[in-house]
Amino acid sequence: MTQSMTGFTRCQADGLTWEIRSVNQRYLEPSFKIPDTFRALESLLRQRLRRHLHRGKIDCLLRYDSEDNQATNLNEGNLAQLGTLMDAVHRIVPGAATPTALDLIRWPGVLDQASFDEARLFKLASALFDDALSDLTEMRRREGHEMQQAIAGQLQNLKDEVNQIAETADAIREHQSTRLRNRLAELTTEADPGRLEQEMVFLLQKSDIQEELDRLNAHIDEVSAALSSDEPAGRRLDFLMQELNREVNTIASKSASVDTSNHSVQMKVLIEQMREQIQNIE
Template sequence: MTGFATLKGELAPWSWSWDIRSVNARGLDMRIRVPDWIEGLEPAVRKAVSDAVARGNVTVSLRVSRETDEGNVAVNPAALEHAVRMLAEINATAARNGLPLAHVSAAEIASMRGVIDTAQGDADTAPLAKALIADLPGLLAAFNDMRAHEGQALREVIEAQLAELASLVEQAEGLMEARGEAQRETLRAALARVTDNTDGIDADRVEQELALIAVKSDVREELDRLAAHVDQARSLLAGDEPRGRKLDFLMQEFNREANTLCSKAGFQPLTRIGLDLKALIDQMREQVQNIE
């Protein structure tokens, strides 16, 4: 989702500079900073961005300037009067409180907002708006090109992580026979302790309890789901549509299965693999936050 692009243009007497950038976000969050005196520009920008971007915190900024001459620069009498009255009030208040103020020059007054009117608000902005809107496809194409380049590098990282995750699942599957034998030995020892200290034990009841323990400790379903999630993640990465939210959800499912595997392991080598899975899934989750 991270990206950046700029674009400059001009249409006499105007010149401008576009800036678009994005960082990670759960959805699409737009901040549009364009001059409000250009009618219809902000809605057009919002639509163009929403059509081109599915996810991210996107900020679009536009700076517009106009070449001026003596014919379209003038003092705004009302604004000047207001500025002078405001300065007089400030001076009077300062004097009453014994606070000396520096002399204010005419240039400083002229720099106050609205005192000098370039008459840009009275100009027909339709041609300017049309030219600015025409810039949007090129701006967004450059923006998405950068994101795509970064996304390709990120895809390779996640594919490598998925390969490592699949390898851990295979290692866990390879431990099933040894784990089963270790669990049987543990149960036999526990059963021996019980029978040695109990008279008239019900053999059928013991068999039921042993079967229940075996069912509760079975991790085959967790391993199968982890392998299925790997396949699904690879399929999402191979697609062209936005997939960040789906991968976000898949990371939650990965983590859920890894947690269950650790809690049911009951076998130190399998527990180590479960912890390695959790660490790897956390790394993948951080990377997925950058995917649209």
Template sequence: MTAFARNEQHHTWGQLCWEIRSVNHRYLDISIRLPEEFRRLEVDVQTQVQRQLKRGKIYCNLYLQYSGDANQLTVNQTLVKNLLQAHAHIETLANVTQTPQLLDILRWPNVLENHIDTEQIAIDVMQSLQVTLDALSAHRQREGQQLIQFVEQRCVQITQEIAQIRNLLPEMVQQQREKWQLRLAEITALNPERLEQEMLILAQKSDVSEELDRLTAHIQEIRQTLKTQDAIGRRLDFLAQELHREANTLGAKSGHLTLTKSAIELKVHIEQIREQIQNLE
């Protein structure tokens, strides 16, 4: 589900800031951006996020700003001397003379060193990450409660729609029966017994009682699932798909305008449920 959390901390070495944003996604997909000097923490960050979140596209961004003391650089004189000696040795072997370029030496890894305590910063970073994840989870939980209320309301509306269909079903069946009788009488002269058999076959093919029963059962299962404390997103996904399948069958069997309209209303409510449960873990 959509949520955002930010945690900023100040330390003797400088300040850090975590920004974590989550958007709807069927599975858990984590994107992590760290300063180059702390890329080694990426696996630890991912593991910590996975322990707390189960679903969504998660964007984790870490920003660091070092204090003046931490930004001071010193030259690794031993390494520079070794580089110059290696340069001179290569000149002798190659029988060429070339002045070493200062910028090339400065770009060499570890020639310039700072006074940053990376181990302490790593500890601070991971502690701040947990604080940010807790804030994000709290935000998602608040939104989740609102979504559960929304889904519950749609379940009530679907239940009411099913009840209306059940109440009108005898009337619709009778009207459909009369319509079939006229059509069959026009097509062929059937004896009363054969006509009754054909009517029974058509009635069985258009009977929607089973679809209504399954819709009711799925709605009851959804409402029961909403009461649990476990991760419910994927189970609700499945149940919403089953609801949609039954509503499609109901619409396909419909030979009555009222039933067709009800099937459309059911699909609208079900689609709204499907959209919202993408936000639930």
């Protein structure tokens, strides 16, 4: 299935947030920015990413908010000791102010932070990465499908242009042949008829575009097949655009009619439009 190389996704849970951004790149270039606490996960995550994506610059960012992920417990023993001390203060200084509940929980040691649960957080970060990667892949597929539809329409327009040139090719060849024969007939000098016939055939072959039309149709079929392939086809499509452009340039250089020249210009426009889309296909 055709995939785009651009996309963005964000997944978060329990203080962990993954952001994955993808842009077009000739090769696959993953980049990870994650807290040192989770660095041991990077190698495994890179392997998973490479199984899903084949081209593009992929920036993966993990943020961890420890306060959101650590439970807070009341240390009743420390609070009781603090209460005993307050009673002693009031006996010595009867007029001393009584602290509020908020003052008490702010006192060092009254609240305890739960310890860092590495195994649970690693498992959560790994599962969250899989979710983000799945979302990104789906986004790239949706955009890729839209691009595939657009290219398919442009490809059909290109085929129509080729067919229109082919429909007039025989008439153009006949016109060129007649014109050459008339010009030869106007020559006043004696010439070898056989040699003149050879030269005329040579000139007609130089301006014949049937081979280019055949190759254009073959390349168009290859583009259509590549778009329908389940394998990444971006590089193949880019190469085919170069081949299409080469054949059209040859037709334009051989053109013996205004109509053929106009069709050649239109074909080059269509190929450029497809090429721009293909630059973002995986």
